Amino acid sequence: MITRASRRIGWLPGPADPAVEVETVLSLPYHDLDLRVPRLTAPSLARLLERVAANRDAYLAELPIERIITLIDRVASRWLDPTSPFRREAERLLPRVTGYAESAVRKGLISYLSTLRAENVRRLLDEELFDPLVLDGFRPRRNGGGETRAFGPRLTVQVWSGNVPGLPAQSLLSSLLLKSAAVGKVAAEEPLFATLLAESVAEVDPRLAECLAVVYWPGGDEALESVAFGAADAVIAYGSEQTIASVRARVKPGTRFMPYGHKLSFGAIAREALAADRVVDTADLAAYDVSKYDQQGCLSPHLLYIETGGETSPRDFSHALGQALERQAALVPRGRLEFAEAASATAARQ
Secondary structure (H helix, E strand, O other): OOOOEEEEOOEOOOOOOHHHOOEEEEOOOOOOEEEEEEOOOHHHHHHHHHHHHHHHHHOHHHOOHHHHHHHHHHHHHHHHOOOOHHHHHHHHHHHHHHOOOHHHHHHHHHHHHHOOOHHHHHHHHHHHHOOHHHHOOOEEOOOOOOEEOOOOOOEEEEEOOOOOOOHHHHHHHHHHHOOOEEEEEOEOOEOHHHHHHHHHHHHHOHHHHOOEEEEOOOOOOHHHHHHHHHHOOEEEEEOOHHHHHHHHHHOOOOOEEEEEOOOOEEEEEOHHHHOOOOHHHHHHHHHHHHHHHHHOOOOOEEEEEEOOOOOOOHHHHHHHHHHHHHHHHHHOOOOOOOHHHHHHHHHHHO
16 A cells, blocks of 8 residues: 655755745645645745855855766765665655656666766766866867866756656756756656755755755746746756747847757667677667657657668567567566556557
């Protein structure tokens, strides 16, 4: 029997603001979990945005990039520890929130958070900036004379979608890597993970956690979104084409806007991966990619192109893939379907 649980959502740094002390229960399509969220007003949101930006100026802007990498690595290591209270709470509550199986949540979180270990973060910064130390000061150019330096936005506002748990981790912590204060708006469909992530940052470094906030308001709230996007130096938005268009319309000219809208992905399997001694592993890897988060992720392929001329024909690989998908379904069952989704799947099969 599943017992009813209650959890506060959001992360608001600094002293309590009397204007946001009133909480409301977030309305969700299930009834065994109450999620309590602070109710923001336009003035209280404006104060919050300025507070995290000021905290960034006083602390994060002066942190050496290597120190930030170390702090993010410590956050990731806590999540990768099976005994971590943050991970255990996520694995306990996220299946209720999202409808995904616990095994899907566990594997997905490990995959996301592993990319934030120090060696992976350094590799990312090397690829993007050629020298991470340009975030600390002027550095010689690799080609040609002179020196260069990189500056991140003072304040980044982020709008997250709710279809993939763990999605906020990379964009939120990447903002901190650029020495940018970050304020993220969670989706009603999945408001929990970002809250836990912010709490884990606070455990590692309370002052760093003062440079970020996790908030919620109903999508399309013109008063709050005008304040949030008006104060931002950069805006990141995930969601449907309708969501992206709505956010874009409220971002002021001159503000950097990075949209991540609806996408369909495909995979390509070369004939070398169809060798007799590799085909089972290839099918298992493809099955994991196809079924991850029930194809809700933008990188989950909806179509696979199979090269001919390998030891295994495309037709035979299709049989191997079908068997691999059955194995995957036993390990990671499909998540909860809403009525309309189940009806659509049935119609597609028929």
